[in-house]
Amino acid sequence: APPAGASGQAGPCFAVEGPGSDLVCFTLSAGASGRPEPRCFVPAPGRCYSLCVPAASSVPMARLHRRLQQRLRQGPFGRCRVLGLLCYGAQAALEKGFLIQDPQGGPETERALEELLRGLGELPPLLGVYEAGERGELWQCLWALRGAGGRELLRRARVVAAEEPPLHPAVPGLSHAAVFHSLEAARSVVEQCTSFIPEATAVLDLVDKCPKQSKKGEFPVIVIEGLDATGKTTVTQSVNDSLNALLLRSPPACISQWRKTFDDEPTLIRRAFYALGNYIVASEIAKASTESPVVVDRYWHSTAAYAIATEISGKVQNLPPAHHEVYQWPEDLLKPDLVLLLTVSPEERIRRLQGRGLEKTEEETELEANSLFPQKVEESYKRMENPRCQEVDASPSREEVLRTVLYLIKKHCGSL
């Protein structure tokens, strides 16, 4: 049975992304027994703190988490190491938060944290304070901040190592907080933003003008997907010319002007924006595919793959397993005939990223191309189903890649 928390019930479990991107999991035990806690996040002689907010698909909570994240990057927390923390457990809904490691361990960090939490208004998140015991064991004291500078100790429990859960703790909540499987789910998130993001109203007006459940016309619809700099723009333009098709892209031009606004928002809001963009593009595809073949540069698979890779910390192995429901195409979104996933080696992607002369330094480019994130995006693409992504090696010359793409289109959609 899971370790008993102070109340004797199954206590919460916690997961932080430790060194080497492994998940380090721990839980609380009322007793003094239990395996030694994971040492990797307890700086000696420093101190550690934690705070979490509900990870439910709620705009206020998503914005609170984002606000805390931004504040913990500033001022008195500059000397601290701040790790992403997930709190999960049999009886508790998922919470997202931070583990703050203060190597110096002075009282000022705790004071600054209290001030930060009190400034959030009523019912601030609980503050976890970790301290070493006489025999080197680790204890968590959970404090509730009360009015007039007071605070109440809710629990003092021993920190012990916990087995890594079979699924990454963020997987069960993906379909409500990052990957939207219906227009209504995405719309309800953006609707909660109209009071503080004026552009949200404009996006809703545009999506509400689109017919529900857009139906594809008789001409083929081909989507080109892939990481940035894999050659999507190059391929879509060449295919468009070769097939005398209509070229569309997601997000559509009518809302692309607001990307930066939504890119600055928490994942929940950002991905809901891109999801609504897909439903707007679907209405454009429906109309265009009655007149000619349609080529689309990014569509739902991009929205889902980038959201999954953003929410699932650590290694590629932490992704939801193949055939998980999160990879299934939304039932209310127009489905393409063929999705081609362009893939190139990280080395080739570095060459192409540098070839574009973007402002990134060579080191940034190499880090970006080789980090775990693009690997998780690409693996998520490969696990998509109904329709799946058909992989295309886009490393060869532009001409050869175009030949391959046109061959696959003809093979799958017939001669056009």
Ligand SMILES: Nc1ncnc2c1ncn2[C@@H]1O[C@H](COP(=O)(O)OP(=O)(O)OP(=O)(O)O)[C@@H](O)[C@H]1O
């Ligand atoms: N087959 C190819 N061989 C060599 N270079 C290529 C090839 N295809 C595209 N490129 C070059 O790679 C760079 C990225 O191509 P492109 O902009 O088409 O990629 P993309 O996937 O659309 O990128 P993003 O998603 O970031 O817009 C460009 O400089 C382009 O000229």
Ligand SMILES: Nc1ccn([C@H]2C[C@H](O)[C@@H](COP(=O)(O)O)O2)c(=O)n1
């Ligand atoms: N349908 C889409 C299109 C794009 N996105 C997101 C995914 C990335 O964060 C970013 C890449 O876009 P690009 O820079 O290639 O224009 O936009 C999405 O979520 N859904």
